[in-house]
Amino acid sequence: MRRPEGCAGGGAGTVTRRIVLATHNPHKVAEFAAIVAATRPDLEVVGYDGPEPVEDGVTFAANALIKARAAAAHTGLPALADDSGICVDVLGGSPGVFSAYWAGHRKDAGANLALLLDQLSDIADPHRTAQFVSTIALVTPEGAEHVVEGIWPGRLATSASGAGGFGYDPIFLPDGQDRTAAELSPGEKNAASHRARAFAALVPLLSEV
Numbered sequence: 423m424r425r426p427e428g429c430a431g432g433g434a435g436t437v438t439r440r441i442v443l444a445t446h447n448p449h450k451v452a453e454f455a456a457i458v459a460a461t462r463p464d465l466e467v468v469g470y471d472g473p474e475p476v477e478d479g480v481t482f483a484a485n486a487l488i489k490a491r492a493a494a495a496h497t498g499l500p501a502l503a504d505d506s507g508i509c510v511d512v513l514g515g516s517p518g519v520f521s522a523y524w525a526g527h528r529k530d531a532g533a534n535l536a537l538l539l540d541q542l543s544d545i546a547d548p549h550r551t552a553q554f555v556s557t558i559a560l561v562t563p564e565g566a567e568h569v570v571e572g573i574w575p576g577r578l579a580t581s582a583s584g585a586g587g588f589g590y591d592p593i594f595l596p597d598g599q600d601r602t603a604a605e606l607s608p609g610e611k612n613a614a615s616h617r618a619r620a621f622a623a624l625v626p627l628l629s630e631v
Contacts (some may be wrong), residue, residue: 438466444493444503445470449588456612457621462628472496482519482557483569490561498563504617506556508590512549531589535582539593542578550578556616558624568627572619
C-alpha cells in the first residue's frame with residue numbers, strides 16, 4: 423500500500439513529510455519519532471505495515487539496507503531502517519548482528535538477556551565492556567542510499583535493573599553512568615543512545631527526503 427506524502431499543519435506554512443521506519447517494533451518507532459522530532463520536526467515517522475524481508479545479511483549495514491529497500495519499495499516513501507545490537511568485547515563482538523536471536527529464533531528479549539548474563543557470570547567488571555551499535559540506512563524511492571553508524575560505549579551490569587527501554591537496556595551501563603539504559607528517562611536515553619548518534623550523522627543527508 424502506498425502512503426501519500428502528507429501535508430499537515432502545526433501552523434501556517436508548516437509542511438510535514440512522511441518517512442517510514444522499516445520495523446514492526448512499536449518501541450523502535452516511538453524512540454525514533456522522538457529522536458527525529460528533536461532535529462527534524464518537519465518529518466513524521468510512520469511505522470511499516472508491509473511484509474518483513476528476510477534479513478540474511480551478516481553485518482548491521484547489510485540488514486539495514488535490506489529492510490530500508492523493502493519499505494521504500496512497498497510504501498513509495500523514503501525509508502529508514504535501523505539494525506542494531508550489543509557487542510561484547512570479551513565475546514569477540516557477539517551477540518552483534520545476532521542480538522535479537524541470541525537465545526533462539528523466537529526473538530525473546532528476556533531469554534536473550536538472561537543467556538548473555540549467564541555467559542558472563544564469571545567475568546569481572548573490568549572485562550565486561552560492551553557497545554550498543556546502531557546502523558541506519560536511508561533509502562529513497564528514487565534509489566538513493568546512505569548508511570551511517572552510531573556507537574554507545576559502556577559495560578554490562580551483573581543483573582538487570584530498570585523498567586524502561588527494551589532489549590538489553592536493563593543490563594547496559596553507558597560510560598559515565600551508574601544507571602542502566604533502562605533506568606534513564608526517555609529524554610536522557612534519546613540524547614545519548616547509539617540510535618541518536620547514528621541519526622545525528624544522518625541529519626545532513628536528509629535533505630534528499
